[in-house]
Amino acid sequence: LDEAAMAQARDLQSRLTKPPGSLGVLEELSVRLAGLAGRCPPPLPEPAAVAIFAADHGVHAQGVSPWPQEVTAQMVANFLAGGAVVNAFAAQVGAQVTVVDVGVAAPLEDAPGLLVRKVAPGTADMTRAPAMTADQARRALRIGIEVAGELVAAGHRCLLTGDMGIANTTASAALIAAFTGLPPERVTGRGTGIDDATHRHKIDVVRTALTRHGLLAQSAREPGDGRTSPAAAGPPQGAAASAGSPASTPDGAPVSDPLRVLAAVGGLEHAALAGFILGGAAARVPVVLDGVIAGAAALVAAALCPQAMAACVAGHRSAEPGHTATVEHLGLRPLVDLHLRLGEGTGALLALPLVQGAVRVLHEVATFDSAGVSDK
Amino acid sequence: LDEAAMAQARDLQSRLTKPPGSLGVLEELSVRLAGLAGRCPPPLPEPAAVAIFAADHGVHAQGVSPWPQEVTAQMVANFLAGGAVVNAFAAQVGAQVTVVDVGVAAPLEDAPGLLVRKVAPGTADMTRAPAMTADQARRALRIGIEVAGELVAAGHRCLLTGDMGIANTTASAALIAAFTGLPPERVTGRGTGIDDATHRHKIDVVRTALTRHGLLAQSAREPGDGRTSPAAAGPPQGAAASAGSPASTPDGAPVSDPLRVLAAVGGLEHAALAGFILGGAAARVPVVLDGVIAGAAALVAAALCPQAMAACVAGHRSAEPGHTATVEHLGLRPLVDLHLRLGEGTGALLALPLVQGAVRVLHEVATFDSAGVSDK
Numbered sequence: 001l002d003e004a005a006m007a008q009a010r011d012l013q014s015r016l017t018k019p020p021g022s023l024g025v026l027e028e029l030s031v032r033l034a035g036l037a038g039r040c041p042p043p044l045p046e047p048a049a050v051a052i053f054a055a056d057h058g059v060h061a062q063g064v065s066p067w068p069q070e071v072t073a074q075m076v077a078n079f080l081a082g083g084a085v086v087n088a089f090a091a092q093v094g095a096q097v098t099v100v101d102v103g104v105a106a107p108l109e110d111a112p113g114l115l116v117r118k119v120a121p122g123t124a125d126m127t128r129a130p131a132m133t134a135d136q137a138r139r140a141l142r143i144g145i146e147v148a149g150e151l152v153a154a155g156h157r158c159l160l161t162g163d164m165g166i167a168n169t170t171a172s173a174a175l176i177a178a179f180t181g182l183p184p185e186r187v188t189g190r191g192t193g194i195d196d197a198t199h200r201h202k203i204d205v206v207r208t209a210l211t212r213h214g215l216l217a218q219s220a221r222e223p224g225d226g227r228t229s230p231a232a233a234g235p236p237q238g239a240a241a242s243a244g245s246p247a248s249t250p251d252g253a254p255v256s257d258p259l260r261v262l263a264a265v266g267g268l269e270h271a272a273l274a275g276f277i278l279g280g281a282a283a284r285v286p287v288v289l290d291g292v293i294a295g296a297a298a299l300v301a302a303a304l305c306p307q308a309m310a311a312c313v314a315g316h317r318s319a320e321p322g323h324t325a326t327v328e329h330l331g332l333r334p335l336v337d338l339h340l341r342l343g344e345g346t347g348a349l350l351a352l353p354l355v356q357g358a359v360r361v362l363h364e365v366a367t368f369d370s371a372g373v374s375d376k
Numbered sequence: 377l378d379e380a381a382m383a384q385a386r387d388l389q390s391r392l393t394k395p396p397g398s399l400g401v402l403e404e405l406s407v408r409l410a411g412l413a414g415r416c417p418p419p420l421p422e423p424a425a426v427a428i429f430a431a432d433h434g435v436h437a438q439g440v441s442p443w444p445q446e447v448t449a450q451m452v453a454n455f456l457a458g459g460a461v462v463n464a465f466a467a468q469v470g471a472q473v474t475v476v477d478v479g480v481a482a483p484l485e486d487a488p489g490l491l492v493r494k495v496a497p498g499t500a501d502m503t504r505a506p507a508m509t510a511d512q513a514r515r516a517l518r519i520g521i522e523v524a525g526e527l528v529a530a531g532h533r534c535l536l537t538g539d540m541g542i543a544n545t546t547a548s549a550a551l552i553a554a555f556t557g558l559p560p561e562r563v564t565g566r567g568t569g570i571d572d573a574t575h576r577h578k579i580d581v582v583r584t585a586l587t588r589h590g591l592l593a594q595s596a597r598e599p600g601d602g603r604t605s606p607a608a609a610g611p612p613q614g615a616a617a618s619a620g621s622p623a624s625t626p627d628g629a630p631v632s633d634p635l636r637v638l639a640a641v642g643g644l645e646h647a648a649l650a651g652f653i654l655g656g657a658a659a660r661v662p663v664v665l666d667g668v669i670a671g672a673a674a675l676v677a678a679a680l681c682p683q684a685m686a687a688c689v690a691g692h693r694s695a696e697p698g699h700t701a702t703v704e705h706l707g708l709r710p711l712v713d714l715h716l717r718l719g720e721g722t723g724a725l726l727a728l729p730l731v732q733g734a735v736r737v738l739h740e741v742a743t744f745d746s747a748g749v750s751d752k
């Protein structure tokens with residue numbers, strides 16, 4: 001972040017015709033985006049594009065979701081036909097939708113709005129083997145970086161994360177547990193809305209996968225006990241502490257090797273999303289994160305390159321418990337909090353006008369001097 | 377609210393290609409707006425218009441704000457020149473801005489974007505006399521109803537409240553205390569950002585005005601003690617209880633006469649805003665409320681016509697403490713919560729795309745059947 005541009009933005013905010021500080025969180029956001037761009041005012045974050053990374057998950061075989069795996073491909077078709085909620089919200093806020101197949105099980109063909117960059121037809125079942133090979137994880141990561149670069153090259157000045165993949169909240173929970181050190185029962189939610197029995201089973205599946213790959217934090221090893229153990233019950237850590245907790249993960253699986261963690265329990269869309277975040281940050285373009293899938297990917301990106309978080313805006317707070325743990329761990333403050341748990345990029349899109357409004361203030365609002373308004 | 381249309385909306389939401397309930401608060405909102413319109417889907421709430429009701433306050437003479445009273449008129453000029461935050465946000469979300477002078481102290485002339493409907497050049501000082509006569513309050517109320525009607529007649533399908541008036545958080549605190557029965561120290565905030573001494577003085581001014589007009593609730597009569605008294609410390613009441621607490625106000629000032637309360641301690645813009653809400657509700661058009669000024673006006677509108685709340689959407693949660701008490705009292709759930717305390721309509725404008733997105737889903741999203749997506 002460029003300190004000079006941030007100082008300029010703070011000074012400008014204090015001279016605009018409004019009580020100082022009265023834009024609250026949006027004022028802070030405008031200062032950070034000036035720092036990201038290295039100038040004040042920073043460019044308006046528009047046009048904006050949401051990239052929906054779609055992939056399937058081998059862990060679906062463990063019965064963690066009531067939805068058939070085919071729904072991933074069916075929803076991709078729905079996105080392309082313009083029939084999903086993400087399309088309605090994108091139309092509302094004026095964002096372009098791009099779908100990227102990084103690992104859908106079904107064969108898909110290139111189509112308008114769809115990039116077929118399939119690394120594999122879904123991941124392996126993480127309870128039995130690493131979900132991805134290291135090479136697959138790297139390739140998916142690179143695809144995300146490339147897609148970000150292509151969208152920025154096409155003129156987009158704001159990137160939004162989207163995702164589709166039946167069972168991807170299970171992989172997200174595993175990533176979040178691995179990177180935050182929290183126990184599976186604290187970070188595993190109900191996804192699309194599973195019942196109590198399936199939820200208990202899903203927590204067990206996440207625990208099994210983490211144990212198999214040596215990623216279960218010491219404090220999380222006693223099932224049902226994690227909630228009261230010191231590490232897990234501790235206060236949330238800020239962004240600066242991101243690298244602290246996971247480094248203590250035993251069994252030779254420190255997050256000093258985030259790619260190994262990603263490959264072990266992540267999804268191909270998580271890998272691509274992590275790359276997308278890195279690519280956007282490298283281009284100094286704001287990246288508005290959707291919910292828990294994007295948050296899990298952001299943990300990977302932050303572990304690979306902590307500075308990338310400077311470009312990230314948490315679009316909304318998902319109803320998934322793991323998401324709140326994630327944004328606290330990353331030191332991000334979600335802009336919208338409406339109990340959404342849909343994914344696709346919907347929460348990021350709802351936040352887009354807030355991000356754009358925050359920056360627009362620096363471009364268009366008069367100062368006390370210029371408007372002839374008396375200061376107090 | 378039309379129950380049949382709401383049932384239709386609930387049924388439609390359950391068939392759309394998304395997990396049931398996954399749009400959280402926005403799903404409930406879409407159902408309510410279908411009930412308001414009496415059909416499903418309800419009309420898209422666009423185009424939208426924000427009406428900024430501007431007025432001055434006699435209580436300014438008590439030194440409750442560090443800003444000179446002239447700023448009200450100066451900011452009106454700023455709105456008309458397009459230089460305020462409300463203009464930037466309105467441009468961002470595609471809303472039209474109309475300024476209505478219902479009581480600015482300085483003489484203003486009609487101009488593009490300005491309606492001069494001045495009832496009086498500001499209110500009287502509520503610590504010494506009723507702020508308005510009953511006739512003034514009624515005239516301002518009627519102006520609000522008329523402006524809502526004119527905007528709807530011009531084709532607007534969503535109304536947003538805006539306000540401008542130095543010292544209007546003081547009048548708002550007095551209205552909120554009178555209608556909720558909470559003590560002044562619970563509902564009086566720092567407005568544009570006053571210091572501790574001015575804040576204590578402002579609370580005293582609100583208490584003095586309420587006492588003079590017989591509007592201080594029994595539970596709030598001991599300064600500094602209200603916080604622990606049963607009535608004030610009680611849990612927030614839902615919408616249905618709106619008429620409960622204030623009815624116990626003694627000294628012949630029950631809120632069964634909301635117009636008397638409004639005239640005693642309100643502002644001309646509060647009166648006009650209450651009318652604007654009633655006018656929007658009568659036209660069955662959603663009215664997105666801004667912050668604490670709009671909330672105080674909504675208490676008046678709810679006391680006059682509880683059914684009008686069906687049309688109201690709380691745009692955001694203001695940083696003012698009285699606002700949280702107000703939305704709880706009214707049973708409203710703010711959509712945006714970013715510590716804004718600017719007013720002008722800015723918080724309502726930020727919520728507009730969320731309201732529009734919620735309704736757009738009912739218009740544009742495919743069902744499982746139509747999209748060929750497998751249901752679980």
